[in-house]
Amino acid sequence: MSPTRVFLADDQSLVRGGFRMLIEAEDDMAVVGEASDGASAVRSLANRPADVVLMDIRMPVMDGVEATHRLVHSGNPTKVLVLTTFDLDEYVFAALKAGASGFLLKDARPEELLAAIRDVAAGDAVMSPSVTRRLLEHVVPTLPSSPTDKGPDPRLGVLTDREQEVLVEIARGATNSEIARTLYMAEGTVKTHIGRLLAKLEIRDRVGLVLFAFETRLVEL
Numbered sequence: 001m002s003p004t005r006v007f008l009a010d011d012q013s014l015v016r017g018g019f020r021m022l023i024e025a026e027d028d029m030a031v032v033g034e035a036s037d038g039a040s041a042v043r044s045l046a047n048r049p050a051d052v053v054l055m056d057i058r059m060p061v062m063d064g065v066e067a068t069h070r071l072v073h074s075g076n077p078t079k080v081l082v083l084t085t086f087d088l089d090e091y092v093f094a095a096l097k098a099g100a101s102g103f104l105l106k107d108a109r110p111e112e113l114l115a116a117i118r119d120v121a122a123g124d125a126v127m128s129p130s131v132t133r134r135l136l137e138h139v140v141p142t143l144p145s146s147p148t149d150k151g152p153d154p155r156l157g158v159l160t161d162r163e164q165e166v167l168v169e170i171a172r173g174a175t176n177s178e179i180a181r182t183l184y185m186a187e188g189t190v191k192t193h194i195g196r197l198l199a200k201l202e203i204r205d206r207v208g209l210v211l212f213a214f215e216t217r218l219v220e221l
Contacts, residue, residue, distance in 0.1 A: 003029050006054065007054070008033070008054050009038065009064070010056040011060055012056075029114070032049070032050050033050065037059045038059050038067030038070075050078045052081055052120050053081070055068060057091045072099030072204070081102055081103070081117065082095045082103040083103070085105065085106055096207050097211070101205050102116065102120055155201070163196060167212075170194070171213035194209075
């Protein structure tokens with residue numbers, strides 16, 4: 001099987017160098033390019049295929065949020081893994097809304113970073129639990145109120161009860177195998193339900209499903 005192609009976008013050369021050494025020590029990964037700002041990353045990725053881009057949030061010329069937005073809306077299939085710190089909740093939310101497939105703390109352990117790259121390349125979302133909670137605490141209070149007398153959000157009407165159950169588990173951060181155990185179904189069936197959720201709701205990835213679940217109040221913080 002071909003190695004996962006990783007692109008590095010960070011304005012600090014030492015950080016990129018450290019990531020490169022870590023990634024290229026793995027048999028199933030290879031670094032295919034680097035950029036020191038978001039604009040350069042977008043230009044390079046237009047002509048250089050990559051499976052995952054490690055995207056720093058704050059970079060000169062064009063930040064990681066705008067770079068993510070441009071990549072996703074250009075139809076580029078590269079998955080974006082945003083690297084962040086605790087005090088950047090609003091930027092992380094913007095990056096997720098722009099289409100990032102997940103985020104990870106910059107001080108994550110090497111094995112966590114490598115696992116995150118593999119997960120994102122495989123189509124899963126990556127959200128550090130501690131950062132996710134801070135993000136939701138920041139975001140949920142800003143969402144429009146949903147009076148109980150109006151009933152469930154109408155956007156949920158297209159989903160079956162089983163699909164809503166799967167969506168709840170996704171929003172709680174469960175993996176496919178955990179969902180399968182909780183809901184007593186095969187992991188392949190879980191994947192089928194997730195595919196239907198993405199198609200019915202016209203959402204790009206698992207991160208979008210998490211945000212949707214909270215926006216519709218299907219799951220409360």
